[in-house]
Amino acid sequence: MSSGLPGLPGAVTICEVGPRDGLQNEPEPVPADVKLEFIERLADAGHAVIETTSMVHPAWVPQLADADEVLRRLDRRPGVRYPVLVPNQRGLRRALEAGVTDIAVFAPVTESFAKANLNRTVAESLEMFAPVIAAAREAGLPVRGYLSMCWGDPWEGAVPEATVVDVATALISLGCTELSLGDTIGVATPGRVVALLAALTGAGVPLGSIAVHFHDTYGQGLANTFAALQHGVTTVDTSAGGLGGCPYAKSATGNLATEDLLWQLDGLGIHTGLDLAKLIETSLWLAARLGRPSRSAVVRAHANLLR
Template identity: 70%
Template sequence: MSTGLPMTVPDPSLPARVRIHEVGPRDGLQNEKTVVPTEVKAEFVHRLAAAGLDTVEATSFVHPKWVPQLADAEQLMPMLGDVPARLPVLVPNQRGLDRALALGAREIAVFGSATEAFAKANLNRTVDESLAMFAPVVAAAREAGARVRGYLSMCFGDPWEGAVPIEQTVRVSRRLFDLGCDELSLGDTIGVATPGHVTALLTALNEAGVPTGRLAVHFHDTYGQALANALAALRHGVTTVDASAGGLGGCPYAKSATGNLATEDLVWMLNGLGVSTGVDLGLLTATSVWMAGHLGRPSPSRTLRALSHQEP
């Protein structure tokens, strides 16, 4: 396996360091047909942390009926006690929060939608109803001393509603932010964003009082735009980018959505730009190859394929 690195040509317009919010164990695995044993998930998280990822989203405390792959959250969390990384978990409601806090979770995330159609499909609620449901959850998490991230899906486009007006995304983002979220992650759930759209949305959010330092971005690569969009966000000053080891993940409610931005592809680009991530690309690649073996299929990450000589 090659562990080659790109030539580094620093870009002074970019942040010196970027925090990669690794979502592979949660967002990446949640829709996989192959049920991954709990022990393998635990080793996946340990390996990702050992590769230098300091934030690894571990699991989700949703009802097992909705996400069977993550039904083992209670069994998994005690196996991660020695992981030297932040381990956020997704919670859908107060019950999920209680379960997470009981197992020692110190960072939680809620998952909202910028559009009514996706809120109905994913949460079976309107946008207003979902925000009302999150309000006490965020408040209770903060009271317990937990850090809260707010995910907002369909920020750029929706498979039912089409292009999402920037002002609509800003309006819902601001409301989610005002609930008390420490960070907002802007999701391009079906991968339709382009760099100019990204910059325009980030600028509009700043104008609405949401500072860049409280924003993260979460891109899908449906149209091959994820890296370009991430670079646009970095040029705007965003320093937290969501990515998934090996490019794992999609969205069960957005049939056209391909995987998340691959962590390997992001790290390769950032290494070439002289942006620090703390991630060892060789260890990360080996981890994703190992997980692809457990899933029984190759990774969609182009960097991983190039470094590991893995066939598509």
């Protein structure tokens, strides 16, 4: 059924980031068996893009120290993409040896976060990623570029659109095939979302290469996503049960919950290919293993109905 609302796409791709971005900030590492079952359940629910892990050094993100084991045991399904975040050339080599076919790099747009996260300047981080992107593209792999702090930074405050445009256009010129705009600390509002999208497309960044990645710190995740969809974006990052955060930014709370977005999109008649009931069941299963309730409003509502 069509929603009848103007300017919305007929279909949206949801990139599920729970297994990587969602679990990287857990106080204790989640066992590989749980991660693998989590990924299987997400695929069973219809996800075609599941961000699986990261090839970071265990000292940086100990929660993902089992990346090699997870990738070795992963049951890759035809038609499902399993992107992996790589921080450098060594990480890329590990990813290629593990059979990874989709990679991502992580590019801060502010100097403060670049220093906190990578101990480099923004320019130095782009220099570090240049050979990684080039090698991945030579191997025939698509490369997603994550841009962090696109609307606000805990040290620098509001981030000018021109700052984001500079990094975004640099990543496109280096060979990135997709850019995910991260509201890492969740301070974006719909007007600022549209302003940044307009600035990016005005600078020549193809709209079809842009995804959005909102955190729900101020409860604006759904509103921001709706504004992005009206502007022509058709790829949205979410995390099952609203899992996630950022180890290097304490004000970064959970990601926009997959179930909350799907409830909205289903109500708008927008196709995603996802089964909401299976996703709710998955988030309840994972919440039991993490020992705390889901952050998703939809999951909590359904859990209350089951009592």
